Amino acid sequence: MILPYDLMARLQNGFMARLKRLPVPHTTQNLAVLSILLRNGFVSNVTRGTITDADPNKWQEASEPHRRIWVDLKYRDDLPVLSKAEVVSKPSKRIHMSPDDVRRICSGQMANFVKPLGMGEVAVLRLGGGNQVRWLEAREALEKGVGGEILCRMR
Numbered sequence: 001m002i003l004p005y006d007l008m009a010r011l012q013n014g015f016m017a018r019l020k021r022l023p024v025p026h027t028t029q030n031l032a033v034l035s036i037l038l039r040n041g042f043v044s045n046v047t048r049g050t051i052t053d054a055d056p057n058k059w060q061e062a063s064e065p066h067r068r069i070w071v072d073l074k075y076r077d078d079l080p081v082l083s084k085a086e087v088v089s090k091p092s093k094r095i096h097m098s099p100d101d102v103r104r105i106c107s108g109q110m111a112n113f114v115k116p117l118g119m120g121e122v123a124v125l126r127l128g129g130g131n132q133v134r135w136l137e138a139r140e141a142l143e144k145g146v147g148g149e150i151l152c153r154m155r
Contacts, residue, residue: 004124004152007033008085014073015080021054022091026067032135033152034071035125040137042082042154045072071094078111085154086112097125098147105150107144121155 007030014022024030026048033045047070048059054070060085089095095112097105104111105123117123123138127148140146 003087003091004029004033005087008087008152011073011082011085015082018075019073022073023049023054023068023072024071026059026064026069027098028133029126030069034069034139036122036124036135037082039153042074042122043071044074046070047072061143062120065103082154085152085153088150089152094149096147096149099142099145100147102138102147106138117153118155121153123153124151125149126151148153 007024010022010024024034031046034043037043038046047054048056049068049070050058050062051068052058053067056066059067087094095114097112097114101114102125105114105116108116109117116120117138125136125138125141125148127134127141127146129134135151136144136146136148
C-alpha cells in the first residue's frame with residue numbers, strides 16, 4: 001500500500017516553490033486524492049503524462065515507472081489555494097471512522113482524536129480493502145452513510 005505522505009509533501013513543496021505544474025507518481029490512490037482536490041477547487045487540472053511532459057497519448061505508450069500524473073497548481077492573489085496538507089492516519093496509528101464519527105467531524109465535533117473540519121477544509125477517507133478500495137471526501141461519505149480510514153486533510 002502506498003502512503004499519502006509523498007503526495008502531500010510534493011503538493012506542499014510545489015506550492016512553496018510557486019510551481020505552475022507538478023508531476024507526481026502515477027498510482028490509483030494519488031489519482032483518487034487529486035480528483036477530490038480538483039472537485040473541491042484546490043488544483044486547476046489533473047492530466048496523465050510521462051516524466052517529461054503532460055501528454056496523455058505518450059502516457060499510453062510509456063512503461064509503468066515512467067508514468068506520471070501532472071497537476072496544475074492553483075493560486076489566488078499570488079497565494080496558494082492549498083495552504084496546508086497533512087496526513088491523519090499513519091502506519092503506527094491507523095484511524096478508522098464509523099459513519100457516526102464522520103458525521104461528528106463534519107458537524108464541528110471531535111471524533112477519534114481527529115479535530116473537526118473547518119470551513120473550506122477537506123478530508124479524504126479510504127473505504128474497503130483488497131481490490132474494492134475507493135476514496136471519498138468526508139462530506140461525500142457522510143451523504144452515503146459510510147465510514148472508513150481517514151487518510152489526510154487539506155485546507
